[in-house]
Amino acid sequence: MSIKDMKTNYNEIKEFAALSNASRRNFLIGSGGLVVGLTLPFNKLALATGDGIKASQQMNAWVTIDPSGLVTIASPNAEMGQGTMTAMPLILAEELDADWSKVVVKQVGPTSKEYGNPFFGGIVHTVASLTTAALFDKVRLAGAQARLFLLERAAKHWKIPVSQLKTDTGFVIHKTSNKRISYGELVTLSREGDKIPVVKKSDLKKTNQYKLIGKNVPRVDIPIKVDGTAEFGMDVVVPGMVHASIIRAPMHGATVKSFQNDNKGEIAKAIKLIKLPYGVAVLAKDLELVLSARKNIEVIWNFPKAGRKYNSETALKEYVKISEDKNVKGVTWWKPYFPQAIKGKKGYLQSALSDSKLTKLSATYQTEHTYHGQMEPMNATALVDKSGKKAEIWAPTQAISVTTFAAAGILKTSPQNIKVNTTFLGGGFGRRAQVDYVVDAVLLSKITKQPIKVVWTREDDVVGGAFKPNSAMHIDAAFDSKGKIEAWSHRTVSESPLKFYAPKLLGKKGEDILVMSGAEQLQYNISAQSADHVIQDNGTRLAPWRGIGHGQNKFASECFMDEIAVSLKLDPASFRLNSANNPRTKAVLEKVIKMSGWGKKKNGVAQGIAYSDYNGSHSAGVAEISLDRKSGKIKVEKYFIAIDAGLAILPDNILAQIEGAVIYGISAALTEKITHKEGIVEQSNFHDYEVMRMSEVPEISIEIIEGADRPSSVGELGLPTVGPAISNALFQLTGKRARTLPMTQDFIKELIMV
């Protein structure tokens, strides 16, 4: 589906369905469609209405320079702590040769198609750790184009050829005379005869010419995040704003049958109630009044029969059975993304799996639903104008363009009529790739014709959450006595998040990248392999979750690599090194082996290793754990991780991202679990959904390897090794194999008693 299709199809979007993501095709195939050489017209408005000499000048969609030399760089993506607001402008400033101290960053809406992510069919969508990787060339070219424009203007001004000029940190300089003119002064000169310079990738700087990239420039958003002034969605104030809180359906598809309002007197007068299909909205000027009044309203629901039957505990047992049933057919995982699956002789996989000369091994793994637990609960503010065809939205969202499509769908108008103001996000982790909270605000503003701010409580956020699906993974493999893997067959059984919230983004046969990513073992020498997804549908709410399919699939495959090594009495680290088919995989493994002092045995402490790729990046982790056998509590004492995400734009920020993802991963691996009973989520807040606190945090050592001259994914890269590394360490410590996530105390107690 192309961006054009998405726009023309928005009317088909049901009002309450959250469309998201983008072109799967482009997502998977990658960067083949990148524009080389920008042909942007200058902002004609700025040219026509500027007062000639004093006006600032827009160079292209990304950058504007004012006469004082201030360089304003646009940041269209969602800043949720990953540092995009610093990294992307920094890359542009590098090519512009700007003075970083004079750069200001401006959060902008999805107002130019130049901001679109080519991996997602050209929409602005901040997911899958793919902003820097996908827009690297685009912003470099924008910076280079602006620089060339300034060079040409200086050449015209001094009446000398561009070849005699160079730039240095905000100045154009005549090479021989050292005559200098600032970028600020250049924009004040006559604009007559200006041409749009065309730049090519070959005009871009070489890695060894970088002055800003790789230099640990401090993040631009940090000062306002320590004094309380950074504006999150929760902090938005719009004049005349009315607050709303929705008593939400506790199950997907449940509708309001009736409700009883026990509010009396003044409170009853101050609030307004609006019945939506999926809940009852309580509205008032005073937010605290809204939150208080909703406690006195009881809603009776119509539950969908199928959903009511869902019990996550029994479902997962069923998934395990299905995963082991050879008669069940699954959807084959994405072939173009998975070249080795179709390599080799036809039928070799099956014949190797039954070859009596090879050793066979099988195992089944399982993982539970997990919740994002982002610190800022869902919220959004919307103002639909009197015509009902235009709206302005303020939202902490990863799904920036989709917000315009969803609102346009509701208002039956064009996405161009929707203005989005992206605030800071108090965490995203995939949850904000959906737009259900935006839909709330737009619907209520459409009905009331007032600016509406919808705030979810934490309980709304948990009970009405959209989760990572629970899953069972079964792997069969055949290998020779030296550990050469001949055949590897991977199956994942789970629901499909894309089927739930963006079915158009599924592959033709229902392939769901959010479940199946990481089921391919592309970095190991495996003669033949396959992976398939047996799709379940139990009507739960689902979402992408940090690390997507890699979370459960690498848990299974990297535990399984250990199981193979153990069965052959091979060292798990050496076995991986010998199986690796490329130098970058080997390099991260070698690095983490060295960092962790792999192989040293200490009393009561054991190590486990795991490797994972992610969107072209590589990581290898070693968990060093101890175990309190009485309580079954695993303590991760140390975590070592070596990563290679190619060119490191902001190395210190990469360390922060990796460390955060490791902690997110340990938290999920040890305690996090959402359960459903009769279709309803049993948890409600941080007391029964425990996330990691400081007391449990290990010492974390990270090393960065730059194995390429381009950046690749960082934000999720730290996560996939964690679960398997801990489980593999537990095996070293106890001889027991935990094939289940999370490895809760009760589970471990039972496991080690057997």
Next chain:
Amino acid sequence: MNSINVKVNGKFKKVEVIEEATLLWTLREKLGLKGTKFGCGAGLCGACTVHVNGKPVRSCQISAESIVGKSVTTIEGLSKLGDHPLQKAWVQEQVPQCGYCQSGQIMRAAGLLKKTKSPSRKEIVAYMSTNICRCGTYNRIISAITAAAKEV
């Protein structure tokens, strides 16, 4: 609606609040002090931490009425120019990621430094484990508190 007088960041203000008003929403909605965050509403995460009479409390768990006659400090009042040693250390160590929990973290840490001049790592961990950071900035928080303790 009740009318109450409160002292926040050194200034006296009169606010109209509902009977069961909490300090959290009073600060955010009535006084426009948005730096104090709503995280869980149940005293579990610490994002709403402010000081009452110099001690850190979870503002979602105490009533607006209970602070009458007391002095409240929020992140906005911690320093005049955002230059409290903890705030400087937070920038120096590049602590925040999404940043949503950090006002609460800083106010909690300020409470610790009032009580314990140079806390050990163990003391920091014990005291700060009340506050959740889902981005996982914990180790940087420890470094920042350690660095700031040398300045206070």
